[in-house]
Amino acid sequence: MIKRDDMTFPAGEYERRLNDLRMRIAERHLDAVVISDPANIMYLTDYxxxxxxxxxxxxxxxxxxxxxxxxxxxxxxxxxxxxVDLTRPYPDTGDAMQMLVDALREFGLANKRIGYERNSYFFPAYHQDVIHTTLKHGKLLDCFGIVEEGRICKSAVEIELMKKAAFATEAGMAAGIDACRVGATENEVGAAISDAMFRAGGEPPAVMPYVTSGPRTMIGHATWEGRVMQDNEHAFLEVGGCYRRYHTAMMRTVILGEMGDSMYRAQQTMKHALREVHSILQPGMTVSDVDNLVRNIISDNDIGARLITRSGYSIGIAFPPSWDEGYMLSLKQGQSTILREGMT
Known part of the structure; x- marks a missing residue:
């Protein structure tokens, strides 16, 4: 390990992460792991x-x-x-899987018990087939989640760094709200959010802001398409700020005109749900406990509102196409995962 002082976190943070991973490798009776998920690689190395x-x-x-x-x-x-001091690069005309196999042989791992992230988006079935048919003397075992076990609870230095992402998120949202006015286009609002986020120190997020208006606010994961905002309708904004690949996110609805009674009651319901979460959420609860709390509050209304999604998800390191860590932890029904200190 090269000792350097110009990485995102102090060297000791990466040493801790690597040592913790090796403890989990030993617990699973593995000799090595092949990590292919970009977020996991960054978590361990800053790459x-x-x-x-x-x-x-x-x-x-x-x-x-x-x-x-x-x-x-x-x-x-x-x-x-x-x-990282050792690299084995392959040319564009080369074979990445053959390079991996050759390196495993070079470092005496070809006949060992090797874990790999079987469910990683970035290690497709074709590549896995090549490894299984080529590395005949080793034993390949699924270790999906072995790095995420360390990522799920953020350290003090990670949480401190996420505040920089949150600063960019807040700046972007404030600019977006200010840019929402009758006659403005969704694109102009998206530009205002992006400009403010980046001027506040934010870096390119895993997903650019979501901006929709009028009837388009009902379309899931839609974003700006040049629509002109009209009087007496609303706009939907969702902003994910990023710093060193760590993300935070915020969602808001902007009213262009007078707030109707049903919208007001929906707003009050959501405020109540958020107050209860802030008041009650604590380590030791299950994700299902929290989801039921939120879901019951939102479902108790007379305006036809309902929650059709999970009520929350983990967030932290992310690369496109998504800014969340929901595959690691989501607040949803039927899950018994326990909330722990440091989860975000």
């Missing part, structure tokens, strides 16, 4: 790139030095950003 459509992996042996497999173009990110 980031937008070029993750090409295969990349961090191999962490139980005892020996970790090494990375990357496209040759991306090796500069390993050198410039991370503590």
């Amino acid at each position: 980031q790139t937008t070029g993750y459509s090409f295969f990349q992996a961090l191999v962490v042996p139980l005892e020996k030095e970790p090494f990375m497999i990357t496209r040759a173009l991306e090796e500069s990110n390993v050198i410039a950003r991370t503590w």
Whole structure:
């Protein structure tokens, strides 16, 4: 491990993360893990790139030095950003899977018990088939979630850094609300949000802001398409600020004109739900407990409102196409996961 002082967090934070991962590797009786998820690689090394459509992996042996497999173009990110000293880059004309297999052989792991993220978006079935048919003397085992076990509870330095993402989120939302006016286009509001986020120190988020108006606010995950905002309708804004790939998010509804009675009652219901969450939420509750709390409050209305989604999700490190960590933890019914200190 290269000792350096120019990474997102102090070197000791990465040493802790690596040591904790190795404890989990030992608990699963593995000799090494192949980590291919970009967020997991960044969590462990500070490596980031937008070029993750090409295969990349961090191999962490139980005892020996970790090494990375990357496209040759991306090796500069390993050198410039991370503590990783060993890389095995492959050219655009090369075979990424063959490079991985060759490196596993080179470092004495080809006949060992190797974990890999079977459910990773970034290790497709075709690549997995190649590894299974090529690495004949080793035992390949699914270790999906082994890094996420460490990511799910943020450390003090992570939470402090997320405040910078939150600052960008708030700046973007304030600018978006101010830009919502009769005659403005959704694009103009999106531009105002983006400009404010980036001027506040934010970096490119996993998802650009959601901005819709009028009837389009009822379309899930739609965003700006140039529509002109009209009098006596509302606009929907959802903003995810980002700093060093850590995200925070905020959602608001803007009324362009007079607030109707049903909208007012919906607003009061949501405020009540948020107050209860802030008052009652604590470590030891299950995610189902929290979801039921929110769902029961929202369902108790006479205006036809209902909650059709989960009531919340984990958030932290993210790359496109999503800013959430919902696959790690979501507030939804029927789940017995216990909330712990440091979850965000």
